[in-house]
Amino acid sequence: MTRARHEGSACSGAGAVFVKEIVDALRDRRTLAMVLVSSVLLGPLVLALLSSLVAGLEERAERRIVVAAGMEHAPTLRNFIERQTYRIEAAPPDYEARLRASTLGEPVLLIAPGFEAGLARGEAPSVAIVSDASNRQAEAGARRLQRLLEGFNRERGSLLLALRSVPTRLMQAIDVQDHDLASTRSRAAQFTGMLPFFVIMAVLYGALSAALDTTAGERERGSLEPLLTNPASPMALVLGKWAAVVTVAMLIALLSVLSFLPARLLIQSETLRSLFVFGPAEAARFLLVLAPLAAGLSALMMAVAIRCKSFKEAQANNTAVILGVSLMPLVALFNQGGDEPWFAWVPALAQYTLMNRVLRGEALGTADVLVSVVVGGLLAALCLAFVARHLRSVAVR
Known part of the structure; x- marks a missing residue:
């Protein structure tokens, strides 16, 4: 009790x-x-800011712009880029300073004279992708531009093999397929x-x-x-x-x-x-x-x-x-x-x-x-x- x-x-x-x-x-x-x-309030605010960043990246990806200097020396490359639905813009004269200052958000494709003549001789002319590692927008665009140029290389290689009556499938030892196991969530x-x-x-x-x-x-x-x-x-x-x-x-x-x-x-x-x-x-x-x-x-x-x-x-x-x-x-x-x-x-x-x-x-x-x-x-x-x-x-x- x-x-x-x-x-x-x-x-x-x-x-x-x-x-x-x-x-x-x-x-x-x-x-x-x-x-x-x-x-x-901080969590939803950060989520909104993050979504704004992702939306900006998506918008930049949809713009499909290539900023180039010396594109007049590479009509073949221009044709390929435009067929991929990209729009080519001329680089500003001070593109290096603007890339360092992050006022230019796209990398610059630099093409030297003699590009087309080198292709005609069967050589591999050099191009340069000018970017700045501290410029995040330009650095992200550099990877996209790199993949675009790799596509040009594959197309040129396939055309050269076709001219010599060599099946292009001989250049592919394996067929690679991607399977992403990650769910939507x-x-x-x-x-x-x-x-x-x-x-x-x-x-x-x-x-x-x-x-x-x-x-x-x-x-x-x-x-x-x-x-x-x-x-x-x-x-x-x-x-x-x-x-x-x-x-x-x-x-x-x-x-x-x-x-x-x-x-x-x-x-x-x-x-x-x-x-x-x-x-x-x-x-x-x-x-x-x-x-x-x-x-x-x-x-x-x-x-x-x-x-x-x-x-x-x-x-x-x-x-x-x-x-x-x-x-x-x-x-x-x-x-x-x-x-x-x-x-x-x-x-x-x-x-x-x-x-x-x-x-x-x-x-x-x-x-x-x-x-x-x-x-x-x-x-x-x-x-x-x-x-x-x-x-x-x-x-x-």
Whole structure:
């Protein structure tokens, strides 16, 4: 009877603390507004900017322009290029300076005198593709121009073989066919792979302010010691505070995930819009994956902040947590060998990997999800035990 009454008192105490912390967190409207703008709006904004970049590249590819200097020396090459539906434009006199300054977005095809005479003699006259590696637009066009000139070489070679009654198929030892195993959503994930990073940062910054305010903030204001005079145990108080921090973090995560649903309307590229698939089902899977991360990170930041005497000190000490979480997705980006099994055991990295699988349309493995739940739960339990122990020492003093 006494034990049941004690457990009921602990639960009611934790619930009261939870309500108090939620009200305090929602009352800080300025902080909430900053978190919403930085965490919720940043992802769709970056997606819109990325789609604008892709749309620009597609528009440049459709222009089919070849900027050339000395094209009057190569009527045969001109004929081939125009038959490929490209339009030839004369290079400006200062094309080298404009390429260095990135004011000219196309590489320049440089043709020397004697090109046509060299072809007639059966020689291989040289041409030059002038570009600048620091000019991204011109560098992308250089590869397209290189493929165009390779097509001219193949056509000339086939004509020479035909004039000598040599079958052109003798020049092809094998018939190469391309088979792309990537699905439509996998190709889209190459562009949208950064979205999980913004969602993870939304969880991090959503929990940061609440975690610091409910520990170091209360200690700085002098309201932590009076709270310990309540009959509820320190663990019940910690659970109430932690539940409030997790709730705030998941609310921010929910808004961040839902912001991607209408973000498809902001995509300017028709190709990327047709590839990007993100609906309510994907949003629900994102939230399922993020819940263990929110639980673990909230407890970890509370454990770091509980030993600090001021809000600013706690914010400075939690910089290491922020840096570590923000660097975790880079491990997956730089790893060229695909997802490693140990990714599932690393917080933030596991969530980044699982959310990218959702974007690729792959099924989430039950084992991987359970591993992230166990790791997040274990991290939360250890950190909450540390916070409760520290509160007991404060209460004794």
